[in-house]
Amino acid sequence: APRLVAPDFTTEGSSLVGGRLMPTAHRTAAQFMYQDAGGARISLYVTDDPGRADTGFRFMQEDGARAYYWLDGGYGCAIAGAAPEGKLKALARLAYRQLLAGETG
Numbered sequence: 001a002p003r004l005v006a007p008d009f010t011t012e013g014s015s016l017v018g019g020r021l022m023p024t025a026h027r028t029a030a031q032f033m034y035q036d037a038g039g040a041r042i043s044l045y046v047t048d049d050p051g052r053a054d055t056g057f058r059f060m061q062e063d064g065a066r067a068y069y070w071l072d073g074g075y076g077c078a079i080a081g082a083a084p085e086g087k088l089k090a091l092a093r094l095a096y097r098q099l100l101a102g103e104t105g
Helices: 085-104
Strands: 014-023 028-036 041-048 058-062 065-072 075-081
Touching: 041 085, 058 085, 065 085, 075 085
Parallel strands: none
Antiparallel strands: 014 028, 028 041, 041 075, 058 065, 065 075
């Protein structure tokens, strides 16, 4: 099984402050929490989601919360928080590259 490693977001000014595994009825999910120097937090969620087609990055916003999400290689991923859209997109790209490298490395 691939080893899941928390992506490093320090180049975008956010540091890992915690994480947890969240088992559900049919799949496993991981949540990683990050915080920037100003105290703003964002979360990365990763779930195994086999059988779903891969997608590109998709953006959603509701009541001030924003998220980028994507499906890739049997995993569903989302970066969520109140950060500006551009920052969330940069973090999503970093997470995508690092999660992919961890899976194949």
